[in-house]
Amino acid sequence: MSLINAPSPHTRERTDTGAVMRRVILATLPGLAVLVWQFGAGVLFNVLWAAAVALACEALFLRARGKPVGFYLRDGSALVTAVLLGLALPPTAPWWLPLIGVAFAIVVAKQLYGGLGMNPFNPAMVGYVLLLISFPVAMTQWIAPGQAPAPADSLALFLGQTPADAFSGATPLDTFRTWAGDAGALAEHGILQGVLAGRGWQWVNLAFLVGGLYLLARRVIGWHIPVAFLAGLGVPALIAHQIDAARFAGPLFHLFSGGAMLGAFFIATDPVSAATSRLGRFIQALLIGVLIWVIRTFGGYPDAVAFAVLLLNLAAPFIDYYTRPRAYGHKGARS
Amino acid sequence: MADVDYKKITRDGLWTNNPATVQILGLCPLLAVTGTVVNALGLGLATLVVLMGSNAAVSMIRGYVTDAVRLPAFVMIIAALVTIIEMLMRAFTFELYEILGIFIPLIVTNCTVLGRADAFASKHPVLPSLVDGFMMGAGFLVILVILGALREVLGQGTLFDNMQLLFGPAAAGWRLEVIPDYPGFLLAVLPPGAFLGLGLIIAGKNVIDRRLKDARKARQADAPKASRRVRTTGKV
Numbered sequence: 001m002s003l004i005n006a007p008s009p010h011t012r013e014r015t016d017t018g019a020v021m022r023r024v025i026l027a028t029l030p031g032l033a034v035l036v037w038q039f040g041a042g043v044l045f046n047v048l049w050a051a052a053v054a055l056a057c058e059a060l061f062l063r064a065r066g067k068p069v070g071f072y073l074r075d076g077s078a079l080v081t082a083v084l085l086g087l088a089l090p091p092t093a094p095w096w097l098p099l100i101g102v103a104f105a106i107v108v109a110k111q112l113y114g115g116l117g118m119n120p121f122n123p124a125m126v127g128y129v130l131l132l133i134s135f136p137v138a139m140t141q142w143i144a145p146g147q148a149p150a151p152a153d154s155l156a157l158f159l160g161q162t163p164a165d166a167f168s169g170a171t172p173l174d175t176f177r178t179w180a181g182d183a184g185a186l187a188e189h190g191i192l193q194g195v196l197a198g199r200g201w202q203w204v205n206l207a208f209l210v211g212g213l214y215l216l217a218r219r220v221i222g223w224h225i226p227v228a229f230l231a232g233l234g235v236p237a238l239i240a241h242q243i244d245a246a247r248f249a250g251p252l253f254h255l256f257s258g259g260a261m262l263g264a265f266f267i268a269t270d271p272v273s274a275a276t277s278r279l280g281r282f283i284q285a286l287l288i289g290v291l292i293w294v295i296r297t298f299g300g301y302p303d304a305v306a307f308a309v310l311l312l313n314l315a316a317p318f319i320d321y322y323t324r325p326r327a328y329g330h331k332g333a334r335s
Numbered sequence: 336m337a338d339v340d341y342k343k344i345t346r347d348g349l350w351t352n353n354p355a356t357v358q359i360l361g362l363c364p365l366l367a368v369t370g371t372v373v374n375a376l377g378l379g380l381a382t383l384v385v386l387m388g389s390n391a392a393v394s395m396i397r398g399y400v401t402d403a404v405r406l407p408a409f410v411m412i413i414a415a416l417v418t419i420i421e422m423l424m425r426a427f428t429f430e431l432y433e434i435l436g437i438f439i440p441l442i443v444t445n446c447t448v449l450g451r452a453d454a455f456a457s458k459h460p461v462l463p464s465l466v467d468g469f470m471m472g473a474g475f476l477v478i479l480v481i482l483g484a485l486r487e488v489l490g491q492g493t494l495f496d497n498m499q500l501l502f503g504p505a506a507a508g509w510r511l512e513v514i515p516d517y518p519g520f521l522l523a524v525l526p527p528g529a530f531l532g533l534g535l536i537i538a539g540k541n542v543i544d545r546r547l548k549d550a551r552k553a554r555q556a557d558a559p560k561a562s563r564r565v566r567t568t569g570k571v
Contacts, residue, residue, distance in 0.1 A: 108531070134522040 017116070021076030023220050025083055027211035028266065032087060034207040038200045040148035042091030045158040047083055050098040054082035057103050061111040077116045081105055084124040084266055088259060088306070089131070091148075092141050092168070094160040100134075101127035121313045122273045125306040132306065140302070144169025145191070145200020172198020173258050173302040176249050183246035197256035205261040212265025221269040224278050225285040229264040230255055232289020240297070254293060263292070263305035273313040280316075280323035288312045339463040348470025355478035355533070356540045360446040364438050365479060366529040370490065373497050375483025376476070377431045378438060381420050383472030385442050386451060388416045390468030393456040409452045410443070417442045431500040447475060478536060485532050490524035492517025 035043040058078035062069045082102050089098055105127030113119045132139045143149065147169065149157070156162075170178070172191050175198070179185040186192060196202040215221045233254050240248035254260060259267075268274065268285050275284045288308045295304030354360045364382070369375045392412045400408045421439045424432040432439065442448065451471050456464040488494055492514035498506035522528045 130522055133525065133527075134520050135518075136521075 017075040017077065020220055021080050023215065023218055024080050024266065025076065027215045027220075028083055028087060028208075030207040030210050031204060031262065032083075034203050035087065035091070036148075038145045038148060038204060039091035039143045040154045041151040042093065042143075042149070042154040042157055043087070045095075045154065046089045046091070046093055046098050047086035049095060049158075050082040050086035050089075050102045051079055053099050053102040054078040054106050057106040058111070061107055062115070065111065065115070067115065072116065075116060078106055078110075081110070081123045081127075084262070085127045087262060088124070088128050090139060090142050091154065092143060092157045093138065095158055096160070097131060097135065097138055101131040104130050117272055119272055120316070121310055122267060122270050125267060125309050125313075128306045129310060132301075140174075141168050142171050142174075145198075171258065171302065172201050172253070173296065176253070177296075177302055180249075181247045186246065192253075197253040201258065202256040205256040208261035208265060212261060215265060215269075221265065222278065222281070224282045225269045225274065226264040228282045228285035229268050229289045230260070232286040232291075233260060233264075233293050234289070236290055236293045248297060254296065258296075258303035259305040260292070263288070263309065267305065267309055268312075273309075273316065275316045275319045275323065277320070277323045277325050279325075280319045283323065284312050284316060284319050287315070339459065341463070341466055344463065344467050345470050348467065348472075348474045349477070350474070350540075353474040353478065353540075354447040354450075354471055355475050356537045358447070358450070359537075360450060361475060362533075363441060364445060365475075365482065365533065366526055368435055368438050369479055369482040369486055369529055369532075370524055371487045371497065372480060372483045372495050373431065373500055374434060375479040377424075377428065377501055378435055378442075379472075379476030379479040381424065381439060382442055382445060382448070383469065383476055385413065385416045385420055385445075386448055386472040386475075387465055387468035389413045389448055389452050390456040390464040391461055392416075393452040394459060394461045394464035397457045405457060406449075406453070409449060409457075413448050413452070414443050428501055434500070447471060478533075481536060482529065482532050485536075486523045486528055488513050489520050490522075490528065491519055 032043065032047065055073060055078060059069050059073060062072050082105075085101055085105060086098060089101070105123040109121055109123040109126035110116070110119045148154075170191070172194075175189050175191050176186065179189065191199050193199070194202045196206070212221075212226060216223060216226070234251040237249065237251040237254040241250040249257075264285075268288050275281045288305075291308035291311060292304045295301060295307060301307070348354075352358060355365055361382070364378050368378045389409070389412055393409055396408070396412075417440060420442070421432075424435075424439060451467060455467045459467070484494060487496065492512065494511040494513050495506075495509040498509045502509075523532070
């Protein structure tokens with residue numbers, strides 16, 4: 001008789017945390033490649049530097065807490081946090097931005113709460129929100145898609161210098177926010193006229209979708225969270241778009257813009273900070289999606305994956321309480 | 336009570352029973368106004384004066400107020416004192432009064448004030464109550480100022496900015512640029528920074544407490560054991 005009564009994914013192969021985390025990192029590679037293609041080498045600098053900072057902070061705090069350093073470093077969870085945060089940062093970020101964000105994510109959001117498995121909030125998103133709130137200007141500067149600066153310019157930006165050419169452009173979400181309600185102006189902006197959604201960003205999201213499908217196929221994640229997340233974001237968008245197409249962007253635009261796919265497959269699926277049962281996870285991810293649509297449409301920020309994920313992380317114990325699975329042989333869920 | 340231990344009152348107020356780090360009382364002003372040293376100092380001093388005044392007044396009337404109406408009576412005293420402080424600040428430090436705003440009248444709701452009135456002043460003579468009010472207020476003030484300094488340095492890279500609001504024009508030059516050309520760190524200025532800062536201060540206090548306890552234990556273990564007498568007579 002098994003003592004663990006959670007619905008277990010009946011894995012056929014030996015998996016440990018390290019193997020799972022390695023697969024997650026592997027699955028981000030298509031997204032990383034597209035980001036580098038669209039926005040230049042700055043993305044790569046962010047990810048590599050974030051990884052180095054994460055490993056250093058993790059090692060330092062594991063040591064301070066008297067835990068086996070090598071054992072916990074090998075599970076790769078710090079690396080995953082660093083990679084996800086590095087991917088979310090703007091490609092023009094100077095070096096101190098990933099440093100502060102990752103150090104806060106690892107030290108405060110993860111180690112101070114008790115390390116891997118104990119953190120109530122997704123560490124990468126805590127780091128991201130910290131940076132977004134503290135340095136709104138540096139965190140909202142993006143490069144126009146397809147106009148990737150040369151690696152030397154990316155390096156200069158990373159080192160905190162201002163290169164001769166200025167590289168900044170609004171993202172599709174920013175552009176839509178600015179001109180929402182004005183159908184003529186929206187049609188004029190080329191960035192909104194991609195095949196699926198906004199130029200550049202559609203390929204980024206498509207690449208993360210491919211990586212996410214790999215994770216699904218390898219059963220690293222279940223289908224509940226991504227499907228509910230995308231439905232929560234897409235269905236309100238579809239309804240609102242039918243009502244007023246000029247004011248509300250369509251579902252494809254929402255699903256392939258900003259951090260939608262990264263959030264659906266890589267961030268909301270964090271098993272530590274998500275709800276426990278399948279039904280709970282479905283509800284939680286659905287609400288994350290709805291909240292993203294609400295904040296994107298009516299809120300003060302162009303994108304909202306981090307805020308939505310953190311708010312629903314906070315609600316996870318509450319969702320767990322009402323979605324407790326029925327114990328075998330008992331009628332009610334409460335027994 | 337005849338024998339009042341002033342040492343214990345002092346230690347309680349400043350360390351072992353500190354209102355901010357141990358009782359976790361008065362969080363609202365503690366978190367809201369500690370953006371800079373001058374704000375923290377202004378509110379801390381106001382709270383200190385109210386605490387001393389309310390403790391002294393409550394102690395004086397403690398023999399005449401019945402148990403049933405004691406809390407309303409205490410609240411009336413505290414409210415009167417806070418109103419006086421508010422008027423004084425409005426008269427002499429008007430700009431600081433404007434900055435602190437609603438948090439000056441809110442001293443009434445600071446649990447430390449009513450807590451000390453009920454827990455200490457209503458059971459002790461005037462002088463110990465006055466000392467207790469001073470020490471509790473000082474303990475609160477110290478934490479307030481430490482948190483204010485922490486957030487001011489992290490948030491805007493300065494220390495003792497705008498001190499002229501409290502100490503007159505001569506204090507305008509006290510401003511220290513701790514970090515020149517600081518880009519600013521909004522989180523420290525916003526309320527989350529106050530929560531994080533207070534958490535770190537409490538953690539720091541607990542670490543010091545644990546070190547002291549360990550050191551005391553080690554000293555006791557090192558002390559040579561008294562030789563044990565072996566009983567050789569009677570029933571063994």
